[in-house]
Amino acid sequence: MSALAEVAGLAPEMAAWASERLAMDIVGWLTTLAPDGRLQSSVISFLWDDETILFYSRPATPKIRNIEHSPQVSFHLDCDRYGDHYLVIEGIAKVDPSIPSSVEHEAYRAKYREPLEHWGMNEEETAADFSVPIVIRPTRIRIE
Numbered sequence: 001m002s003a004l005a006e007v008a009g010l011a012p013e014m015a016a017w018a019s020e021r022l023a024m025d026i027v028g029w030l031t032t033l034a035p036d037g038r039l040q041s042s043v044i045s046f047l048w049d050d051e052t053i054l055f056y057s058r059p060a061t062p063k064i065r066n067i068e069h070s071p072q073v074s075f076h077l078d079c080d081r082y083g084d085h086y087l088v089i090e091g092i093a094k095v096d097p098s099i100p101s102s103v104e105h106e107a108y109r110a111k112y113r114e115p116l117e118h119w120g121m122n123e124e125e126t127a128a129d130f131s132v133p134i135v136i137r138p139t140r141i142r143i144e
Helices: 003-008 012-024 062-069 106-119 123-129
Strands: 027-033 039-045 053-057 072-076 087-095 132-143
Touching (some): 012 087, 012 132, 027 062, 039 062, 062 087, 062 132
Antiparallel strands (some): 027 039, 072 087, 087 132
16 A cells, blocks of 8 residues: 555545656755744755655755754645645654665665756766755645
8 A cells, every 4th residue: 555545545546646646746845944933945956766755855945954953843735726636745854864865775766867857957066966855754644
């Protein structure tokens, strides 16, 4: 059973729809909580591995400080034009230095080779700039 079905109790067809979106979408939105109580949303590139969301951050950013302060985060994808379908994942985020850099992570490289080229970004330079691997473990999933 996938984490989507397990955490959210989703019907198999809804879990399949969500898994497809998580596999195909290039960017999503991460919301963290700052120590002063402000919410901060950031667009991130991510990889869903059927259990967790992986993304890479630049070091010493507000999102890392926010995660260290409060690891509870929210992640969502763009919805359709009228908001009829959506996917929101709430979870616990954690910096995980055991994960290899994005240039050494084959699944991540495969997903982002074309987008990086589109954005005019070099894989090695991007891996050096976005060097902090962060994992989100879902605790609640909202889907429609």
